[in-house]
Amino acid sequence: MAATAKSLQIVMFPWLAFGHMIPYFELAKRIAQKGHRISFISTPRNIQRLPKIPPSLSSLMNFVSLTLPRQDNLPQDAEATNDLPIHKIPYLKIAYDNLQDSLAEYLQKSTPDWIIYDAMPYWLPPITAKLGIPSVFFSIFQAWTICYGGPSSSAMINGKDPRTKPQDFTVPPKWVSFDTRVAYRLYEAKKFFGHFEMNDSGVTDIVRVGTVMAGCDVIAVRSCMEIESEWIYLVGELHGKPVLPIGLLPPTAHDSRDANEDSTWLTISEWLGKRKRKTVIYVAFGSELNLSQNELTELALGLELSGLPFFWALRNRDETIVLPDGFEERVKGRGVVWTSWAPQLRILAHESVGAFLTHCGFSSITESLYFGHPLVLLPFSMDQGLIARVFAEKKAGIEIARNEEDGAYTRKSVAEALKLVIVEEEGRIYREKAKELGVLFADEELHDQYVHKFVEFLQNHRQVSDQ
Template structure:
């Protein structure tokens, strides 16, 4: 049961397919709104799992990009419906009773529902283990006077290291700081509910985040999930034509640009990015999501933009792109799913974080693993076209970063091998879930 945004749904979808290939029967819960929006994509997945739906409590015209509104509506309307749904399924399906619930963050209350019904539960955290550790550390941060107990905002400017062997964090960029007071208070409550999960599963490895994973025995690294041999790993319709387009370019020659499913770029920044990509004088593949009715920002390509060396698509088969030999680097928002896919492809990163845990993730890429560089804003708060061109050239000329990127890829492959640590952890979880 994922929180109903793509960055949560896709990891749980990939995890479900892993479980299905190992003999587990999967019931996957999505909202009625998403079921209507993704009907065609869901049909391709129904041979692996059964899909069930519940309403999210919002009206059709409501803005579902307002995360505080979605979180509140789900908590208000869904627990009783989930309780009844599970009871109905277990009354009908004698040999397919629900015995374990796996949830993502923001819906810890679902573990409470399972607990009431005597059903064991686990969390699949869709972000980094370090970001999970930061939420678990909120009481300590309040006690030490580092953050305000009502807003979560820092009491003074400083950098902290929550855990040994982990990235330094600017307290002004802790994962909740850019998302408002209501989100912070929700996460304090949600984190308490998540303690009902007997396992906290993370799409990571001991090599990537040793400090965070030492936090406690319930944290179980099972990554990289994207190493599984599944054809369909996203709920959005992907444009496969870009793979044939990539085939025509030599190895390590194409710049790939994607900012995930939520980040919004303002019009001035969009223009700088477009012209910056033109100035690279090298091929680029750029994912530009179509605007929707609730998207307040309507971006237009500037007149100076030619795009003759590039290809622009609305959504990408990203796992395949990042494993394509022609990709040279990845300009990314630093969402955790994208990072895992990039690391598994051995691709160097140019980091452009927007909010939440993306700033911590950037610190890992640039300061801990040293497989990428950051993009710096100018005096107007924009990442300029000149900065984009300069950093791409610097990154692609840095052989040490390329070597480290390939080494990190090797470590990820080793973890997913049959005797790798993540594979052993996955078996441990499945044996527990089936018991």
């Protein structure tokens, strides 16, 4: 049936965060490679900052630019979450919500076969239903995180969640019937509880997600059965609709993008090339996380205390938060603090790198395990705590010990975790398990098959509905 199925026209509409837009763009490329047309919708400035469409796919992929409506509380040119402090993000959600008329108009004119959308546009399911366009909710969050939200109709939308205080989130939910230690720590549960509370956008995050999941036809998850089959099945049970893993979207070839990247890489690779194989700790926390002064200080002094070589890609956007006095001088020759953009994939691919100290964003986890590096886990927000539990449970890495109440960690706990994973005999299990998982994460054929099955489902479903 798939061989004679027609080429699909698919619209993709991610939330305005690069941690969402990049996986959507990666999935778009993989669908286009199978001969289907993709219209990728975002705002003008985000489109400028996204990767370029590969020339081989330019006839099948295009960007559709929708102007973000003005919002009084948003700075000029703020079109993504990384343009804003966290307390301003609800205003970005208001502006995003105000895209609904221009999006509805575009959908009416373009009549796509499918729309693939994100967790925030709770207003979109009625529009797609009215226009007769089948829809996919593509979750960049894994099934274990989705399951924590509970059933969409009762727990997420109607406020009938039996969990009423942060402590209730420190154990697996009652609807999880299999054995697992994946749960929030108390300090994480307090933050997660905030998603149930009203914000300045006028709609809670949990209602947004629940309404999207209740209104879509299919749920797609950035995951695979080899990692979390029980959780994937549970999402289907909780929401009563097809759940399709689309694979891990492992990184594509890390070739250079421009001359500036090449000169940056030349400097970094020269430093890495002087270090012994598998000894360097790569440290990076994504582009949006701002550490507090105490968090930054303890992390820096922990790196120093470990005595190990490190490359720290530090992108703290708050200029009032500074490194400890004399730190860079004391670690000179052993450690580098790199404060501009760094080519993460190229660094991870270098043979001198031995472990990744990460905030546990799933893209970073995927990239690290793609190269078989063990993880030193230091989660900070949203789903990162659950991701840390999963990979600690799989023995692919170790979490830095923290205070249960407030999440504080010390230089000693940082240094101990680093030394364990990199040099100590006790840490061999993490090095071996990460290498084992690396085989799965780097299996391009396996992950391509997941995309293939996903597209085949979309084709078959569309054909049935057209008959």
